[in-house]
Amino acid sequence: MGQLNSCCKPAIKDCDSVYKYHHCTPTQSSTSKVENHSHPIVDGKKERRRKEDAFKKKRRFWKWAFSHRRGGKKYLKTTSGQGSEENQDTEAAETPSDSPSARSSDDHISLQHVILTVENHVRQDLCTSNPKVLPTGQPEADDNCLHLTVPEWSDNVLPTPIHSAFDWSTDVLPAPVCSASDWIINSQHYKIGNLLGEGGFGAVYEGSRLEDGVKVAVKFVTKTENVVYISIPGHPQPLPVEVALLILANEGPRVSEIIELLDWQDRPDDYVMVLERPSPCKDLFGVTERHGGFIDEELAQVVMRQATHAALTCCQRGVLHGDIKLENLLFNEDTFEVKLIDFGCGDLLVNSPYNLFIGTDLYCPPEYTMEGQYHGEPATVWSLGVLLFALVCGDYPSDTDLDVINANLWSKSGLSKECCHLIGCLLQYNPEQRIQLDKILLHDWLKVLKLYLL
Known part of the structure; x- marks a missing residue:
């Protein structure tokens, strides 16, 4: 890696940041420090990562400025030279006073000043260091940087709340409000x-x-x-x-x-x-959660027989459901009936391969990940295998589980050999080696259905 002997922009920025952090101004000797600054020539990826890290630091400072109003006032003192009006604000903030009114104004310093100062500082750095990345998403619009309002900037900087998988309201389009009429x-x-x-x-x-x-x-x-x-x-x-x-x-x-x-x-x-609307009923995800994450083998046998029959009927009638999973199977705990719902990710069943998978990632067939395409019935068989594994194991199969299954070495304490064998038949990496959809109900584990009683 070579060294840059001439004046280096990242070096200037680094030295500038050091002086600002220590609340002092650069001395005349700083020019020589900048000119002799050792700065490796980096490729585009490293430069982009450096700018992303700098942007993250600015976001952290934004949060700090909101939570520490005293800290915001201190920051005002370090941002001199940005305009005559801002200098007047900083001088007023630095003027000591022991009068009660002065202490009161210090205690209640306007948060708007803090927001505007931080906004101007961060906005200026963004426009000079990386003009292609702006808070509003506008490409190379330096003039726009000067016209951003505080609400626009704060909306883009404040971190987005992390929602759980069950917080549906964060990802839905507005649904009609229906009253009891x-x-x-x-x-x-x-x-x-x-x-x-x-x-x-x-x-x-x-x-x-x-x-x-x-x-x-x-x-x-x-x-x-x-x-x-x-x-x-x-x-x-x-x-x-x-x-x-x-x-x-x-x-x-x-x-x-x-x-x-x-x-x-x-x-x-x-x-x-x-x-x-069958009543009472609950989706299988809720049923397994209520039973500790999984259900016993006999009940899983009842569920799998009906889920397989539903999937087979769909394919026989030219329908690819595309999203068979715990959440899309309703279960009546009084009658043990299962119903397949939600065909929104489905398609007409064809013999040619599909090039797009819009179902749930946890049930995605491996051939789509490796080759970018899959066939309808083998993909349905795979989803039934993930479903059975989740029902009796309380979790989804990991890569290690799948490797052991494909080596024909997988077993689990408490499960019958027939159940483990069917899981191995359903979860084969090679779609041609998976059991055929119309053969699943003929497997030994499902051939004789036991009457399940609570």
């Missing part, structure tokens, strides 16, 4: 009740059909510019993909393991689906 959907009257759940693009409310009192779930899905419509036989106009797939999955003899679509309506800003 009558709604008319395709000439049918429904009474809308409490909110049942909220997802990425809509909300589900409990309801009842006024004509016969049947309990229903009413799902409002907000339309986005990426909403997909597809055409299916028997419907002249294209339908939202979730509606179309539910219609196809419910065609033919009734399959109780798939949620039934009772009615739906397309509207300018959203579409509404009226679904059956």
Whole structure:
């Protein structure tokens, strides 16, 4: 690595920062220090990391300025030379006084001064050191830096709260506010009740059909510019993909393991689906959590038989669900019935490979990660394997678990050999070596279904 003998901009900035930190001004000898500063020639990646680290430090100082108002006043003294008005403020802040009024003004120093000073300091550094990274996201707009308001800057600097996986309200589009009143959907009257759940693009409310009192779930899905419509036989106009797939999955003899679509309506800003609402019921994620994270093998056998039947029926009717997981399986603890819900990540089943996976990452087939494509039925088999593993082990399979499974060496205390064998058949890295979807129900573990009693 070579040395820069001429005046180096990062060196000037480093020396400047040192003098500012110690509340003094550079001496004449500082010029020679800067000119002889040893500064290695760095590549673009290291320079970008250095600028990102500097930006993070500024964010930390911003938080400090808000939490320590006294510290903010001290910082005002070190930012002289930024303008005549700012110099006057700093001189006033530095003027000592023992009078009660002076102490009162010190104790209640305007936070607005602190915000403006910090904003100007950080904004100036951003514009000089990295003009391509601005708080507003504007590329190389130096003039914009001078016109940022305090609220705009603070909104971009203050850290975003970290939300848990269950804080749905942070990632959802505005859902319609439904009161306990009558709604008319395709000439049918429904009474809308409490909110049942909220997802990425809509909300589900409990309801009842006024004509016969049947309990229903009413799902409002907000339309986005990426909403997909597809055409299916028997419907002249294209339908939202979730509606179309539910219609196809419910065609033919009734399959109780798939949620039934009772009615739906397309509207300018959203579409509404009226679904059956089994009661009482809870998704399998909540059931496993209530049982300590996992369920016993016999109950898992009951669940897997129904989940596999639902997945197989969907594929036989030309539907790829695309997101079979604990949260998308409703479980009735009184009748032990399972229902597959939420076809929003699905697609029509085709023989050609898919190049896009929009389901849950934990259930993503490995061939998509390695090759960027996957086939529908083998990917469904993989998701059923992750589901079974989570049900009986209380966790998702790690890379180590998958390596041992593919070496045919995996077993778990408390599980039968048949159950461990089925997990090994479902979670094979090579999709061609996985058990076929229509063969799962013929496996020894599921061939004889025991009657599960509490």
